[in-house]
Amino acid sequence: MTQTTETELPHWPPVNPARSPFALIDDAERQPLAERAVTRVQLPTGATAWLVTRHTEVRQLLRHPGFSSDLLRPGFPLLRPLPPDVTSNSQGAFIRMDGAAHLRLRRMLTAEFMIKNVQRIEPLIHQTVADALADLAAAGSPADLVSTFALPLPSKVICHLLGVPYADHDFFQSRSRLLLDRRAPAEQFQHAAQELREYLRSLIDAKRARPDDADDLLSRLIRERVEPGELDVDELGGMALLLLIAGHETTANMLGLSVLLLTRHREQWAILRDRPDLAPGLVDELLRYLSIVRNGLFRLATEDVEIGGRLIRAGEGAIALLSLANRDPGVFDDPDEFDPYRQAHQHLAFGFGVHQCIGQPLARAELRMALVELARRFPDLRVAADPQELSTRDTSIVFGLDALPVTW
Numbered sequence: 001m002t003q004t005t006e007t008e009l010p011h012w013p014p015v016n017p018a019r020s021p022f023a024l025i026d027d028a029e030r031q032p033l034a035e036r037a038v039t040r041v042q043l044p045t046g047a048t049a050w051l052v053t054r055h056t057e058v059r060q061l062l063r064h065p066g067f068s069s070d071l072l073r074p075g076f077p078l079l080r081p082l083p084p085d086v087t088s089n090s091q092g093a094f095i096r097m098d099g100a101a102h103l104r105l106r107r108m109l110t111a112e113f114m115i116k117n118v119q120r121i122e123p124l125i126h127q128t129v130a131d132a133l134a135d136l137a138a139a140g141s142p143a144d145l146v147s148t149f150a151l152p153l154p155s156k157v158i159c160h161l162l163g164v165p166y167a168d169h170d171f172f173q174s175r176s177r178l179l180l181d182r183r184a185p186a187e188q189f190q191h192a193a194q195e196l197r198e199y200l201r202s203l204i205d206a207k208r209a210r211p212d213d214a215d216d217l218l219s220r221l222i223r224e225r226v227e228p229g230e231l232d233v234d235e236l237g238g239m240a241l242l243l244l245i246a247g248h249e250t251t252a253n254m255l256g257l258s259v260l261l262l263t264r265h266r267e268q269w270a271i272l273r274d275r276p277d278l279a280p281g282l283v284d285e286l287l288r289y290l291s292i293v294r295n296g297l298f299r300l301a302t303e304d305v306e307i308g309g310r311l312i313r314a315g316e317g318a319i320a321l322l323s324l325a326n327r328d329p330g331v332f333d334d335p336d337e338f339d340p341y342r343q344a345h346q347h348l349a350f351g352f353g354v355h356q357c358i359g360q361p362l363a364r365a366e367l368r369m370a371l372v373e374l375a376r377r378f379p380d381l382r383v384a385a386d387p388q389e390l391s392t393r394d395t396s397i398v399f400g401l402d403a404l405p406v407t408w
């Protein structure tokens with residue numbers, strides 16, 4: 001990042017990738033941002049926005065009704081220009097909707113992802129973890145943990161829940177990766193979004209044409225919401241797309257980075273094996289420390305709002321930087337230290353406010369079960385590369401590793 005002067009603002013996202021996958025931002029670029037709660041930054045589109053970096057102010061921003069998530073509003077802070085016919089591609093994707101329209105769709109899913117429902121599907125997650133471990137063992141040492149374990153596991157679980165055939169995973173994984181890459185050319189982005197929409201639309205049409213009592217989420221939403229006329233099929237397609245993308249890239253990236261971090265210190269890997277009761281707390285500390293949504297959450301002010309002593313005016317963009325809020329020294333002691341015994345539950349890795357991640361009970365259960373079983377089955381698991389040499393997803397909305405070579 002260039003230095004702050006009267007005319008030149010810090011760039012966001014940072015210009016230089018952090019040297020270690022565990023450093024959120026290059027130290028020199030982090031310094032000026034950490035000094036203030038709110039900093040004006042320049043985006044790749046040339047527009048400016050307010051970057052909010054502290055825990056209290058990030059929560060304030062994310063729960064304030066005067067900020068919109070709707071990227072179609074004029075002036076919304078963007079990392080890349082909008083593709084021309086984005087309107088038709090965003091229907092049903094309630095992560096980008098506000099107020100009653102957002103709540104209407106979110107409420108159709110809330111019960112599905114509640115803790116007690118996730119507990120009900122724990123046997124399915126367990127079995128999927130066991131299968132993924134068997135695949136890893138069969139691949140033989142050395143193997144790539146990302147493609148043989150970290151990605152297939154959450155992908156199979158979300159496919160099963162939604163009723164999407166996992167056999168099509170190469171198709172939807174490559175397209176969703178492209179949609180998350182902020183440097184993807186507009187035409188490719190557009191094309192990938194359209195292909196995924198069409199794929200899900202024909203899946204929904206096929207389910208409607210053969211009504212049965214299938215117990216997957218899409219079939220249930222068709223029976224209970226679409227057929228009675230409460231939900232449009234295009235909206236259902238958008239919801240399915242959101243869940244499919246959010247449901248696997250995030251957890252997969254967390255798994256890869258978590259294994260990289262934990263296997264560097266054998267005692268931390270052993271904690272998982274010997275003290276699985278500590279795993280839920282450990283997972284929260286991993287979420288805090290790794291903070292994979294590293295570009296932050298983007299909003300547009302729809303009224304004048306004061307945050308951290310700064311007046312953010314209606315029409316200006318604001319970015320809630322979860323990653324630095326999760327390393328706020330006012331909330332977490334020695335925030336740059338990974339401490340498996342820390343009580344980290346105040347972290348903001350799942351966001352905050354009305355859009356807070358709906359899938360968090362599922363993500364937590366997947367991470368806990370996958371890491372405990374991996375440490376039990378492979379107590380000698382080691383990463384066969386220097387962390388600095390690993391290829392990282394620096395231009396993705398969700399940070400992660402492209403591959404993680406492991407031996408045992």
Ligand code: HEM
Pocket residue numbers: 069094095096106113242243246247248250251254292293297298349350351352354355356357358359360362363
């Ligand atoms: C470790 C894994 C995960 C992380 C770190 C994560 C992170 C987040 C964050 C930060 C948000 C807030 C977005 C915003 O306010 O603009 C969010 C929303 C969301 N997440 Fe997750 N997520 C994870 C896993 C999942 C899973 C497994 C699912 C699938 C069920 C999921 C589905 C969603 C949905 C549907 C929303 C939108 C909620 C709304 O707008 O009301 N996420 N997630």
